[in-house]
Amino acid sequence: MSRQQQQAKLSTSDHNGVSVIQSQPHASSLQQVPQLVPANPSAPGGKALAPSKMKKAQADKDSEEYRQRRERNNLAVKKSRMRSKQKAMDTQQRVNELKEENERLEAKIKLLSKELSVLKDLFLEHAHNLADNVQPPNVDGTSPAPSAPNGQ
Amino acid sequence: MSRQQQQAKLSTSDHNGVSVIQSQPHASSLQQVPQLVPANPSAPGGKALAPSKMKKAQADKDSEEYRQRRERNNLAVKKSRMRSKQKAMDTQQRVNELKEENERLEAKIKLLSKELSVLKDLFLEHAHNLADNVQPPNVDGTSPAPSAPNGQ
DNA sequence: ACACATTGCGCAATGC
DNA sequence: TGCATTGCGCAATGTG
Numbered sequence: 001m002s003r004q005q006q007q008a009k010l011s012t013s014d015h016n017g018v019s020v021i022q023s024q025p026h027a028s029s030l031q032q033v034p035q036l037v038p039a040n041p042s043a044p045g046g047k048a049l050a051p052s053k054m055k056k057a058q059a060d061k062d063s064e065e066y067r068q069r070r071e072r073n074n075l076a077v078k079k080s081r082m083r084s085k086q087k088a089m090d091t092q093q094r095v096n097e098l099k100e101e102n103e104r105l106e107a108k109i110k111l112l113s114k115e116l117s118v119l120k121d122l123f124l125e126h127a128h129n130l131a132d133n134v135q136p137p138n139v140d141g142t143s144p145a146p147s148a149p150n151g152q
Numbered sequence: 153m154s155r156q157q158q159q160a161k162l163s164t165s166d167h168n169g170v171s172v173i174q175s176q177p178h179a180s181s182l183q184q185v186p187q188l189v190p191a192n193p194s195a196p197g198g199k200a201l202a203p204s205k206m207k208k209a210q211a212d213k214d215s216e217e218y219r220q221r222r223e224r225n226n227l228a229v230k231k232s233r234m235r236s237k238q239k240a241m242d243t244q245q246r247v248n249e250l251k252e253e254n255e256r257l258e259a260k261i262k263l264l265s266k267e268l269s270v271l272k273d274l275f276l277e278h279a280h281n282l283a284d285n286v287q288p289p290n291v292d293g294t295s296p297a298p299s300a301p302n303g304q
Numbered sequence: 305a306c307a308c309a310t311t312g313c314g315c316a317a318t319g320c
Numbered sequence: 321t322g323c324a325t326t327g328c329g330c331a332a333t334g335t336g
Binding site for chain 1: 240243244246247250251253254257258260261264265267268271272274275278
Binding site: 070 | 327329
């Protein structure tokens, strides 16, 4: 009762025709309607084909069945799109998280590298000292000079 | 020229479909009230009902101007959506890249840590040797260093 | 046969 | 004034 008023005369979903046509207005397509198959639930008995022409199309849209399906689909579409958006946001979030983690790792690497280089230096120094000490333990009596007392 | 032929009778975008929504009385879902404004500046007071005022609306949609605008917008929409999708894909790609980089960094950290621990162990060992004895044989691979200054 | 999920598309409102 | 975005419904198609 309601939809009829709304769609009755100015409805007939322009989809098929229009969309396609508009996409290629310059094309020489004289395509026909995709011939919807809205199913006829009105009679459980079955009448399946013989769609004389689009006269029933209207009835289809008025059908309670049809409206019900549309509404359900609209809902599903909404849901799907919501998810899609959510997913996109999550992905973006993930990027941010990964970026942060990367920075942390990078910092850690820097730290470890530094630590390592310090230790290596100590080793080198020690080695030198050993060498120097062994050869000339004491040249003039002074102590070996503790060099490289650096670190944290 | 072409659109009219296509839409002439079976078009009139049911968009007003929106109105369908609004009027959806029974429906238990979707209430929202978009309160559409059919952009019909020429007719004041609105024509919520009155099936006779439908001619102007039709004229509007048949207008060349209108069709032109629609076509432009459809194009823009397409473009925008394409970009949006592309962006989403890029973001996903970014996630993958960051993940990879992350793994690399993690591996590097592992390596550095190991290296560091080895060096530290050496240090400890050396320290022990120093404490326990005077000059241990060879802890770090370097020459034993003659430890007996006892002369001949 | 069937219900929900996805996707492409056009319309209109709104942002800029 | 015009393109860009966005929410929305329709229909085709995918999936179980």
